[in-house]
Amino acid sequence: MDHPLGIDFGGTGIKGAPVDLAAGDFAQKKVKIDTPRPATPTAVAGVFRELVADFPRSAAAVGITVPGVMKRGVVHSAPNIDPAWIGTDADALFTEALGREVHLINDADAAGLAEVEYGAARGRRGLVIVTTLGTGIGSALVHDGVLVPNSELGHVQIDGRVAEQHAANSIRERDDLSWPEWAERLTVYYRTLERLFTPELFVVGGGVSQQSEEFLPLIEIETEIVPATLRNRAGIIGAALAASRAAS
CATH class of the missing domain: 3.30.420.40 (ATPase, nucleotide binding domain)
Incomplete structure (x- = not known):
């Protein structure tokens, strides 16, 4: 079964895993890679490609958290990442880089979705x-x-x-x-x-x-x-859930 992939993009680390949405947990052990310096959109896209390659090939959607405000896939604020993100159509950039359907979500929004679906607010x-x-x-x-x-x-x-x-x-x-x-x-x-x-x-x-x-x-x-209750798993799980919902 193809599981959606969740990627949690943070200021110091980028981590990801396929997510079993029925169980609300990782389908495989997560992979973590240091966030590049500087964390420009192009450099981060390269890390995403590296991370996705660590998992079996899949056609399932990829959900990615971004620590900033987004509208329709375009980043409008980037307080803890490179200012080059502002105005970037990250949705289009990552879709092209990964060759898969990609959906972006604010990092706190991803954690919130996960806690409501599987965690403390279930x-x-x-x-x-x-x-x-x-x-x-x-x-x-x-x-x-x-x-x-x-x-x-x-x-x-x-x-x-x-x-x-x-x-x-x-x-x-x-x-x-x-x-x-x-x-x-x-x-x-x-x-x-x-x-x-x-x-x-x-x-x-x-x-x-x-x-x-x-x-x-x-x-x-x-x-x-x-x-x-989900702690540092919430971003990955929420991103995968958001991607699955957007793709359906």
Whole structure:
């Protein structure tokens, strides 16, 4: 059986694997290759070709996460990758490079889709907001399983400040904030999202979610808030799922 391939393109590493969508997990062991320097579109396309060649030949679609905002396959922001990406029709570039049907998705959106379909929000109806706390704050809005793309809720301004510049995990580390101090900032952030969206559930991802017991119970909001469960598999799984849906 041909499984869709998911590729998670990050600032330091590019990893991919075929995904068994029935099981919601990798169909083969993932492959990881360092992100090239500089990470130009052409250089990254070469890495994608190398990665795809590590797996058996397949005609199934390829889903690729991109750490930026995209519209119809064109990259509109690239905060942690090369500025040459802005304005690039990445969909067309990678389709030609790989010789397969390719679909792109924002990295946080991919993680959100995966958590709703297979992870912490599986079976939940209504609006689920998945946030990733890392260098910045990524977000995904998923309503009854349908993704609303490019939400970028880390860029919401609160008290005159961009939220992720005050409450991201990188800020906690930079300012040596205690867990309670960071939780106060997160409380302000999630209360703001509550007022704007009234979600059924918040799911919190990013590497720091592995320490969720240190800070999630300290966030004082009305909405249920839980840690992500797929962790670093979410991007690959979500990308493959998005590609499969777009190809069907």
